[in-house]
Amino acid sequence: DTGVSQDPRHKITKRGQNVTFRCDPISEHNRLYWYRQTLGQGPEFLTYFQNEAQLEKSRLLSDRFSAERPKGSFSTLEIQRTEQGDSAMYLCASSSGPTTGELFFGEGSRLTVL
Amino acid sequence: DQQVKQNSPSLSVQEGRISILNCDYTNSMFDYFLWYKKYPAEGPTFLISISSIKDKNEDGRFTVFLNKSAKHLSLHIVPSQPGDSAVYFCAASPLAGSARQLTFGSGTQLTVLP
Numbered sequence: 001d002t003g004v005s006q007d008p009r010h011k012i013t014k015r016g017q018n019v020t021f022r023c024d025p026i027s028e029h030n031r032l033y034w035y036r037q038t039l040g041q042g043p044e045f046l047t048y049f050q051n052e053a054q055l056e057k058s059r060l061l062s063d064r065f066s067a068e069r070p071k072g073s074f075s076t077l078e079i080q081r082t083e084q085g086d087s088a089m090y091l092c093a094s095s096s097g098p099t100t101g102e103l104f105f106g107e108g109s110r111l112t113v114l
Numbered sequence: 115d116q117q118v119k120q121n122s123p124s125l126s127v128q129e130g131r132i133s134i135l136n137c138d139y140t141n142s143m144f145d146y147f148l149w150y151k152k153y154p155a156e157g158p159t160f161l162i163s164i165s166s167i168k169d170k171n172e173d174g175r176f177t178v179f180l181n182k183s184a185k186h187l188s189l190h191i192v193p194s195q196p197g198d199s200a201v202y203f204c205a206a207s208p209l210a211g212s213a214r215q216l217t218f219g220s221g222t223q224l225t226v227l228p
Contacts, residue, residue, distance in 0.1 A: 004157070042118075042203045042218030043158065056215065091157055102148070103216065105157030 002026060004106035006092050012112045013082055020078045021109040025094030032075050033103060034067055035091040036060065043091055049075060082113045117141045118206050120219035128227050133191040135222050137204035140185065144206035148216065149178060149189050152201045161202075162189070194226045 005024045013019050025032050030051050035043035046065070048056040051072035061067075064082075069075040079086055089110050093103035119138045127133045135149075145166035150158035164171040164178045164187070171178050177190045191198055201223050205216040 040123075040220060042120075042205070042220050043216075044218070045215050048215070058215075093157070102160040102163070103158075105150075105159070107155065107157050 004092055004094055004104055006090075006106040006109045008109060009107065010110045010112070012114065014114050015084060016081055018078065018080045019082055019111060020076055021090050021092075021111075023075045023077070023092030023106060024073075025075070025092070026096075026104055029094035029096045029104070030072065031095045031097065032069055033093045033095075034075070034077050035093065035105075037089040037091055037108070038087075046077075046090075079111070082111075084113045087111055087113045116220070117144075118204060118217050118219040120202075120204060120222050122222050123220070124223040124225070126225045126227060127194045129196055130193045133189075133194045133198065133224055133226065135189040135191075135202050135204075135224065137187045137189075137219055138185060139187075139206050141206070141208070141217075142185070143208040144217075146207040146209065147178070147180060147187050148205045148207075149176075150203045150205060150218075151198075152203065152221070158203060191224075194224075196226045196228050199224055199226050 007022045032049040034046040037043045045058050047067050049069040064080045067077045089108040091108045093105045117140050148163040149161040151161045152158040162173050162176050162178050164180050180187045201221045203218050203221045205218045
């Protein structure tokens with residue numbers, strides 16, 4: 001399978017706990033994105049990496065959120081001290097460059113905060 | 115403030131007929147537009163795009179129309195097939211050909227009835 005893969009697919013946690021999601025992009029893609037999608041809404045941009053450099057962060061990304069992409073390959077998104085409002089689908093996407101604007105999305109990691 | 119709006123949450127069409135999905139935007143800086151399709155339990159997949167220098171782009175059964183003066187775009191699917199049943203998101207970017215910060219609409223659920 002050469003698509004974008006995300007792990008875990010579903011995470012249930014209690015409020016106040018920390019969670020971490022992992023994304024493995026398509027291997028030849030140097031750009032990686034995190035989006036968040038809540039029920040009835042479209043995906044919302046969180047952050048963007050080009051290789052290992054985090055080039056953009058949305059104001060949605062509070063200081064409880066941190067994303068990394070060591071070595072420019074896989075990426076992790078950590079949420080500290082989770083709140084119920086963090087419950088959402090976290091989508092990772094990758095692309096090979098700006099030529100078409102097309103993103104390749106993974107299946108997402110669904111977070112439920114109790 | 116939603117910069118990309120899809121005012122119809124759902125649309126039902128008979129197989130073989132035309133499906134027309136609409137999208138409005140407010141940000142005049144947007145100049146690149148995309149449509150994504152999403153099946154349940156899958157990530158969004160790219161469908162078709164259009165740059166602001168064009169008013170129409172066609173790919174097989176799918177055609178996207180852009181009316182810049184009205185800040186409106188539409189996706190036409192003809193003929194519609196049951197396999198087209200999915201949620202359709204329109205998205206916009208301020209940089210032509212860039213996926214760096216796509217802004218998505220809230221989606222339209224298309225159901226194609228056999």
